[in-house]
Structures are given as structure tokens and as C-alpha cells.
Amino acid sequence: MIVMIGGIKGGTGKSTVATNLAAYLANQGADVLLLDVDPQASAYKWAMRRQEQHPDAPKVNTAQASGRVFDVVRDVAKRYEHIVIDSGGHASDAMKSAMLGAQKLYVPLRPSQADLETVGEMVGMIADVQALNAGLEAFSLISLASTNPSVFEAQEAREALREVPGLILSDSVIRDRKIYRDAFFEGVGVVEMTHNKATPEVQLLAQEIFNG
Numbered sequence: 001m002i003v004m005i006g007g008i009k010g011g012t013g014k015s016t017v018a019t020n021l022a023a024y025l026a027n028q029g030a031d032v033l034l035l036d037v038d039p040q041a042s043a044y045k046w047a048m049r050r051q052e053q054h055p056d057a058p059k060v061n062t063a064q065a066s067g068r069v070f071d072v073v074r075d076v077a078k079r080y081e082h083i084v085i086d087s088g089g090h091a092s093d094a095m096k097s098a099m100l101g102a103q104k105l106y107v108p109l110r111p112s113q114a115d116l117e118t119v120g121e122m123v124g125m126i127a128d129v130q131a132l133n134a135g136l137e138a139f140s141l142i143s144l145a146s147t148n149p150s151v152f153e154a155q156e157a158r159e160a161l162r163e164v165p166g167l168i169l170s171d172s173v174i175r176d177r178k179i180y181r182d183a184f185f186e187g188v189g190v191v192e193m194t195h196n197k198a199t200p201e202v203q204l205l206a207q208e209i210f211n212g
């Protein structure tokens with residue numbers, strides 16, 4: 001499976017989702033490559049921290065690419081069971097080019113007006129790519145949702161996203177939990193940290209992507 005985490009909005013949790021999926025797959029014994037096409041390379045640096053600080057942890061292979069990365073995606077797809085692609089938060093050649101090689105695209109969005117306003121442009125870009133890569137399935141994913149049960153923004157955003165043609169709403173919701181930041185800093189996935197509420201969120205998402 002070649003799954004890309006993308007979107008034209010910055011800071012929506014893309015690298016957090018990408019690294020957690022990669023760690024999940026590694027713990028399943030899968031052969032996984034985390035391919036970072038964002039020049040900021042947050043996901044790549046996470047994988048480097050992982051290799052340095054947790055040399056015995058299940059292996060997450062990593063690589064960086066920039067520019068027109070379609071050929072890179074095609075090439076690595078021959079060598080790994082799963083590729084998780086992390087891209088930067090703006091419309092770039094790398095993002096569009098990686099989408100051409102992906103099978104699934106997940107677009108994390110915070111339940112905020114500023115993030116939801118980017119959906120129209122994203123849907124247009126996805127349609128352009130699907131004209132060339134008809135197999136691409138695109139999903140929206142609510143991320144950084146409040147854990148406060150009296151805050152209904154995530155539910156409201158989900159209702160709005162359900163109506164968006166061209167984007168399938170993920171069943172999973174990633175909430176704003178400190179453990180995601182801690183795991184990112186430590187070069188691990190939340191599934192590798194002791195009992196926590198983020199683990200089932202990542203498991204549900206991963207099962208949807210890789211078993212669905």
C-alpha cells in the first residue's frame with residue numbers, strides 16, 4: 001500500500017499521522033518506508049531520532065525526496081511492502097507528484113474554519129490528479145480534535161466533511177493529546193508507549209487504511 005498524508009494547510013498533524021502509521025506498521029512486522037517529500041523533513045528527522053535513540057525498535061526505513069518525486073515513489077514501491085509518504089503543508093510539485101504515485105491520500109484537517117476552507121482547493125487538486133491516477137482514493141481525517149466532551153467542533157466538522165464530494169470521511173478521529181507530541185519528540189509511535197488513549201485512534205486508522 002502506498003499511502004500519502006497530505007494537504008495544502010500547514011500544521012494539521014500530517015507528520016504526526018505519518019510517523020504513527022509507520023511505527024504501527026513496523027510493530028506489525030511489516031516492511032515499511034517512510035518517505036518524506038517535505039523539505040522541512042520532520043518525519044525523516046523523527047525516523048533518525050528513532051534509529052539513534054531506539055536502535056532495537058522495529059525498523060522504520062526512511063528516505064527524503066524533493067521536486068518531481070513520482071519516479072522515486074514508483075521505484076521504492078518495488079522494494080517495500082508499505083510506503084507512507086509525508087508531504088508539506090502547501091501545494092508543491094512534490095505533493096502533486098507524490099499523489100500521482102499514491103493509492104490512498106489522507107488529508108488531516110483540524111476542526112476549524114481555517115482548515116475546512118482549504119477543502120475546496122484540495123478537492124480540485126485531487127480531481128486533477130485522479131484524471132491521471134484513476135486509482136487514487138482520497139479521504140479526509142479530523143485531527144487535533146479536542147478531548148473535551150463539551151466541545152462539538154469535531155462532530156460539526158465531520159458533518160460538513162461528510163457532504164464533500166470527492167473526499168471520503170475517515171471513521172477515525174485523531175484527538176489533541178500530549179502523548180502524540182511526546183512520541184514525536186522521542187522518535188516512537190504512540191502504539192509503542194505505555195497504555196494511552198491515542199493508541200486505539202491510530203489502530204483504527206491503520207486498520208481502515210491497510211485492512212480496509
Ligand SMILES: Nc1ncnc2c1ncn2[C@@H]1O[C@H](COP(=O)(O)OP(=O)(O)OP(=O)(O)O)[C@@H](O)[C@H]1O
Pocket residue numbers: 009010011012013014015016017038042087088089090143144145174175176177178179180181184
Ligand atoms: N493529535 C495531536 N495531538 C497533539 N499534538 C499534535 C497532534 N498532531 C500534531 N500535533 C502537534 O501539532 C504540531 C503540528 O503537527 P505536525 O507537525 O504533525 O503537522 P504537519 O501537518 O505535519 O505540519 P506541516 O504542515 O508544518 O508539515 C506539532 O507540534 C505536533 O506535535
Ligand SMILES: [Mg+2]
Pocket residue numbers: 014015016038042043086087088089
Ligand atoms: Mg509535517
